[in-house]
Amino acid sequence: MQLRYNYRAYPDAAQRRALARAFGCARVVWNDCLRDRREAHAAGLPYVTSAELSRLRITQAKRTEERAWLADVSAVILQQSLRDLDTAYKNFFDGLTGKRQGRKVGPPRYKSKKDTRQSIRLTTNAFSLQDNGTVYVAKVGNLKVMWSRRLPAPPTSLTITKDSSGRYFLSFVVDTEPDILPRLETDAGIDLGLSAFAVLSDGTKISAPRFLRRAEKKLKRLQRELSRKQKGSKNRAKACIEVARQHARVADRRRDWHHKVSTQIIRDNQAVYVEDLAVSALGRTRLARSVHDAGWSAFVGMLEYKAALHGRTFAKVDRAFPSSQVCSVCGFRDGPKPLHVRQWTCGACGTVHDRDLNAARNVLCEGRRIVAAGRAETLNACGAPVRRAHVPAQRGEAGSRRKGQPTQAGIPGR
Numbered sequence: 119m120q121l122r123y124n125y126r127a128y129p130d131a132a133q134r135r136a137l138a139r140a141f142g143c144a145r146v147v148w149n150d151c152l153r154d155r156r157e158a159h160a161a162g163l164p165y166v167t168s169a170e171l172s173r174l175r176i177t178q179a180k181r182t183e184e185r186a187w188l189a190d191v192s193a194v195i196l197q198q199s200l201r202d203l204d205t206a207y208k209n210f211f212d213g214l215t216g217k218r219q220g221r222k223v224g225p226p227r228y229k230s231k232k233d234t235r236q237s238i239r240l241t242t243n244a245f246s247l248q249d250n251g252t253v254y255v256a257k258v259g260n261l262k263v264m265w266s267r268r269l270p271a272p273p274t275s276l277t278i279t280k281d282s283s284g285r286y287f288l289s290f291v292v293d294t295e296p297d298i299l300p301r302l303e304t305d306a307g308i309d310l311g312l313s314a315f316a317v318l319s320d321g322t323k324i325s326a327p328r329f330l331r332r333a334e335k336k337l338k339r340l341q342r343e344l345s346r347k348q349k350g351s352k353n354r355a356k357a358c359i360e361v362a363r364q365h366a367r368v369a370d371r372r373r374d375w376h377h378k379v380s381t382q383i384i385r386d387n388q389a390v391y392v393e394d395l396a397v398s399a400l401g402r403t404r405l406a407r408s409v410h411d412a413g414w415s416a417f418v419g420m421l422e423y424k425a426a427l428h429g430r431t432f433a434k435v436d437r438a439f440p441s442s443q444v445c446s447v448c449g450f451r452d453g454p455k456p457l458h459v460r461q462w463t464c465g466a467c468g469t470v471h472d473r474d475l476n477a478a479r480n481v482l483c484e485g486r487r488i489v490a491a492g493r494a495e496t497l498n499a500c501g502a503p504v505r506r507a508h509v510p511a512q513r514g515e516a517g518s519r520r521k522g523q524p525t526q527a528g529i530p531g532r
């Protein structure tokens with residue numbers, strides 16, 4: 119399976135300029151090619167092929183006066199930008215024809231200089247890992263990188279991003295073998311909620327840690343301050359950066375915490391079931407803020423790939439399944455409950471239920487049933503199909519690779 123490994127990079131002033139140039143060129147190629155395809159479509163002409171665009175918008179464009187600066191950056195970046203546009207189109211078309219499952223994706227959009235997140239993608243012929251611990255990037259130079267953990271194998275591609283708070287990150291894609299953990303007899307149903315972050319079917323309640331809530335409070339305060347600053351003023355620009363920094367800090371902490379919790383759950387259980395929440399639908403309701411803050415979908419994504427990585431079973435329970443209405447003891451369907459009802463008594467057997475715990479137990483039963491019926495979306499790693507996707511690796515797991523796996527030489531691990 120393919121995993122992503124992210125590291126912070128510290129380019130110097132000249133490298134930052136070179137990267138800004140590369141971000142700009144990648145964006146221009148994307149926009150030029152997108153415009154050609156849109157115009158052809160509007161004029162009723164056939165879809166412009168990538169080969170044609172590559173010749174016209176990269177190779178030939180370099181020879182024109184207004185696009186001569188495209189030659190200042192690595193051609194790999196430009197080709198990759200075009201390839202990414204192709205992928206965006208493919209996802210869009212597959213969504214239209216029903217070949218692609220899940221949420222519909224819109225057609226590709228133009229990129230703006232003002233986008234908060236800038237990125238370029240490189241294949242192995244445009245970057246290399248140096249013995250002194252730096253990463254060489256074509257036409258940019260040797261980037262200083264903070265190797266927070268070891269890469270388990272030579273990377274196959276690299277994405278360089280700059281986020282809204284001005285930080286640079288290198289994200290490597292690495293092919294890894296699953297790291298199967300010893301079999302356990304335990305399994306768990308998980309109810310994701312707002313009162314507690316998660317409730318497990320064995321009764322464990324996991325609430326968001328205090329430091330996360332504190333960081334979120336500070337973010338709210340900064341945002342209030344920002345809204346009082348005059349538009350266009352220097353103080354507003356400063357406050358903007360401060361808000362972006364705090365956002366990044368909160369997101370980092372939340373992600374680290376999600377990693378910790380998801381690793382623990384996957385290590386402790388042979389099978390894990392969660393309710394497939396309609397997060398995007400909930401996000402449009404009055405609960406929007408707390409829903410997005412909780413970051414459920416990122417967390418569920420972590421559970422899913424860690425299950426695949428460690429040979430555990432993972433399944434999502436259909437969101438139409440009435441986990442909060444059915445009594446987990448006798449199976450009586452007690453009817454819908456408004457969100458504020460935290461406890462209820464079963465009308466048939468008289469059991470007093472904690473809403474979330476009862477839901478988690480129901481998710482467990484339903485999950486077991488789904489897996490037994492062979493309808494699990496992701497089965498365990500023993501030969502069963504596992505979704506191939508780029509997923510972020512967890513912190514620290516790189517040190518526990520299986521024996522005999524190649525390790526990239528020259529990368530100082532900690």
Ligand SMILES: [Zn+2]
Pocket residue numbers: 445446447448449450464465466467468469
């Ligand atoms: Zn009952």
